Amino acid sequence: MTLFMQLQGSLLASMRKLGAVVLFLGEILAQCPAAFTRPRLISAQVHNAGVLSLVIIMTSAFFVGMVIGLQGYDSLARLRQEDILGAGVALTLIKELGPVVTALLFAGRAGTALASEIGLMRATDQLAAMEVMAIDPIRRIVAPRFVGGAISVPLLTAVFNAIGILGAWFIGVYIMGVDGGAFWSQMQEYVDPSDIGEGVSKSIVFGIAASLIAVYEGYNCAPTAEGVGMATTRTVVTTSIAVLILDYMITAFLI
Amino acid sequence: MESSRPRELGTGLFVFLGFAALLFLATQTTDLDEYAGDEGYRVTARFEDVAGLKVRSQVTMSGVNIGRVESIKFDNDRLDAVVTLRINSQFNRIPDDSDASILTAGLLGSKYVGIGAGGADTYLAEGSELQITQSAVILEQLIGKFLFSKAEEGDSSASPAATE
Numbered sequence: 001m002t003l004f005m006q007l008q009g010s011l012l013a014s015m016r017k018l019g020a021v022v023l024f025l026g027e028i029l030a031q032c033p034a035a036f037t038r039p040r041l042i043s044a045q046v047h048n049a050g051v052l053s054l055v056i057i058m059t060s061a062f063f064v065g066m067v068i069g070l071q072g073y074d075s076l077a078r079l080r081q082e083d084i085l086g087a088g089v090a091l092t093l094i095k096e097l098g099p100v101v102t103a104l105l106f107a108g109r110a111g112t113a114l115a116s117e118i119g120l121m122r123a124t125d126q127l128a129a130m131e132v133m134a135i136d137p138i139r140r141i142v143a144p145r146f147v148g149g150a151i152s153v154p155l156l157t158a159v160f161n162a163i164g165i166l167g168a169w170f171i172g173v174y175i176m177g178v179d180g181g182a183f184w185s186q187m188q189e190y191v192d193p194s195d196i197g198e199g200v201s202k203s204i205v206f207g208i209a210a211s212l213i214a215v216y217e218g219y220n221c222a223p224t225a226e227g228v229g230m231a232t233t234r235t236v237v238t239t240s241i242a243v244l245i246l247d248y249m250i251t252a253f254l255i
Numbered sequence: 256m257e258s259s260r261p262r263e264l265g266t267g268l269f270v271f272l273g274f275a276a277l278l279f280l281a282t283q284t285t286d287l288d289e290y291a292g293d294e295g296y297r298v299t300a301r302f303e304d305v306a307g308l309k310v311r312s313q314v315t316m317s318g319v320n321i322g323r324v325e326s327i328k329f330d331n332d333r334l335d336a337v338v339t340l341r342i343n344s345q346f347n348r349i350p351d352d353s354d355a356s357i358l359t360a361g362l363l364g365s366k367y368v369g370i371g372a373g374g375a376d377t378y379l380a381e382g383s384e385l386q387i388t389q390s391a392v393i394l395e396q397l398i399g400k401f402l403f404s405k406a407e408e409g410d411s412s413a414s415p416a417a418t419e
Contacts, residue, residue, distance in 0.1 A: 043263065043266050044262065044266075046266050046269065046270070047262050047263075047265055047266040047269070050266070050269050050270075050273075051262075051265045051266055051268075051269040054269060054272075080360075080364065081364065083360070083364065083365050090284045094280065094284065152269075154273070155269065155270060155272075155273025155274070155276075155277075156273070158273050158274070158276035158277040158280060159272055159273055159276045161276065161280055162276035162279045162280060163276075165280075165283075165284065179313065179320065181311050181312075181313065181323055182313070182365065184283070184311070185309060185310070185311040185312070186365070187283075187284050188283075188284065189309065191284045193281070196280055196281060196284070200277075
């Protein structure tokens, strides 16, 4: 019985949190037009969230691409179908791995930075001070960070996909000796523009989700050193789960 | 103001890189563009049926890749397919009575053009046409023919028995 009560309690708590996050999104969106009147704030956040994530994204993408190229080659070579390696790699990256891995890396690199930055402002009463000065912290602090993150993720995903395909090309064509023409022509044969559309729409949704969760956790953290730490952890955990659930839902709709 | 310059440059480069990557995906991974390469010389060959042959498929001789299929067009007057092959210029001593056939890599693999050497003293050059060609073998037609001949065999062996 107590187990059931606990389950019910935690279910209610997650529903409450979901509601709070969605309401917070509404608050941010209401302030977004105002945030766009100061593009300099947004571009600074695109720098923080996007440019500073580039190195980890590009390095990961190259190795992810190489390992898919290697595994794909190994599996396909058993079927004597190495020629379709390019198509397999491109579809895997564009439709699935690119958006998901980018969103997870973004949560780890930029999401945590956002959450701890805003959390520290909360813990040191900077947000309260802004309110005293009649500056809306959502407009000045939260909205630009949210928009900057949401812009960065689709761009990072595109970079991830391109670098990943080059990584797979390097392994497949240069090292394992798959025919280069077949690699590209089979890719062009099987990848449809709608596949790229699916990947881009996923990355847009993931960008919004990851940025929203990061700023929400930071903004609503307990104003203590421990609270900031917990907000950072929760950002990564919640974003990972949200991205994987959203991924399944979008795939089911768009496939 | 001064200190934000490198940051703006970085942000600009990042956005540019993102869109460049998207452009790369849109043009290189889908068949929105045509592969443009100019090395080598072009020869044409007419086939009755090119089923499954693709632009950029391999052209091989003795199993070695010597070029690519550059274009496949349908000739409205002679009602056959005109395939343009681009052969690397280093392979410039292919007899001009060589034959071209459309082959399959493995049972289900991709189609390619195989060139069998002829015996002439003159060589293929830009604009030559391969006169002897063999069309793609279509598995379904082959199975159909096989079944049909089997059925005929069955009929001919069954009818004498009936007359006896």
